[in-house]
Amino acid sequence: MAPGDLDDVFASRRLGPGRHGDRAASVGEVEAPAPLSYVFASPVATERLTLRLMTADDVNDVAAYQGREDVCRYLLHGPRSREELVPKIAEWGAATRMTRDHDYLQLAIQLADRVIGHMFLRIASAESLQGEIGWTLHPDFFGNGYASEAARATLRLAFDDIGLRRVRAELDPRNDASIALCVRLGMRHEASFRQDMWLKGEWADTGVYALLVQEWRAGARDRRARDRS
Numbered sequence: 001m002a003p004g005d006l007d008d009v010f011a012s013r014r015l016g017p018g019r020h021g022d023r024a025a026s027v028g029e030v031e032a033p034a035p036l037s038y039v040f041a042s043p044v045a046t047e048r049l050t051l052r053l054m055t056a057d058d059v060n061d062v063a064a065y066q067g068r069e070d071v072c073r074y075l076l077h078g079p080r081s082r083e084e085l086v087p088k089i090a091e092w093g094a095a096t097r098m099t100r101d102h103d104y105l106q107l108a109i110q111l112a113d114r115v116i117g118h119m120f121l122r123i124a125s126a127e128s129l130q131g132e133i134g135w136t137l138h139p140d141f142f143g144n145g146y147a148s149e150a151a152r153a154t155l156r157l158a159f160d161d162i163g164l165r166r167v168r169a170e171l172d173p174r175n176d177a178s179i180a181l182c183v184r185l186g187m188r189h190e191a192s193f194r195q196d197m198w199l200k201g202e203w204a205d206t207g208v209y210a211l212l213v214q215e216w217r218a219g220a221r222d223r224r225a226r227d228r229s
């Protein structure tokens, strides 16, 4: 990493008494990461979508895509029945805290009055401000930019609201649609692992894509400049 990159990060975390500025501990010349304190409290609206906590009423919409073999092809789990989803949705709907390792948000992607998929965001390391993102849509809604729109809102949450420094996505390298989404979001291919997982009766590979907070902010500046011109 170039020294300038670190300067950018720490400069961005020193922007006055913001979310962490007043609580950050000092180690030599640089500030150590501050503890996370975010709790998801209200839905996030984008141009066409709403990201919100799931409720029991969503079970049919969620089963309509999580119950499909094709949707689950590259996921860690297989198709889920309505019965399996009921307790899971109750659990996901109550998961709002993003302060400790393994805390997560599993947010419904709502289009008009239907849940068309979800975004997942997990704290991989609270101490090192590392997050992991994931996404799933109902196939009827592929190809409209909905996953990109929901993922941008989730990254905004991760970097601007929660205060993470790096967010990664881990995927099956055969999952072209997911790789294309990573690339659209500006994520870099960081690593490939060969046969690092025994999954669904075969040895599976893993690809890792990631985005740093300063890359996210630079991308947001570029998008604003493009929108103005």
Ligand SMILES: CC(C)(COP(=O)(O)OP(=O)(O)OC[C@H]1O[C@@H](n2cnc3c(N)ncnc32)[C@H](O)[C@@H]1OP(=O)(O)O)[C@@H](O)C(=O)NCCC(=O)NCCS
Binding pocket: 070, 071, 072, 074, 075, 134, 135, 136, 137, 138, 141, 142, 143, 144, 145, 146, 147, 148, 149, 170, 171, 172, 175, 177, 178, 180, 181
């Ligand atoms: C991964 C996944 C979410 C990607 O969905 P997607 O529909 O391809 O992604 P988006 O919703 O961002 O749509 C992008 C497509 O819409 C097009 N599009 C249309 N309007 C658009 C807009 N306003 N903004 C961006 N893209 C737009 C893009 O050109 C792109 O088309 P292309 O696929 O022909 O290149 C989806 O394939 C999926 O849910 N798969 C099953 C679950 C899964 O494997 N999850 C990932 C595990 S790692």
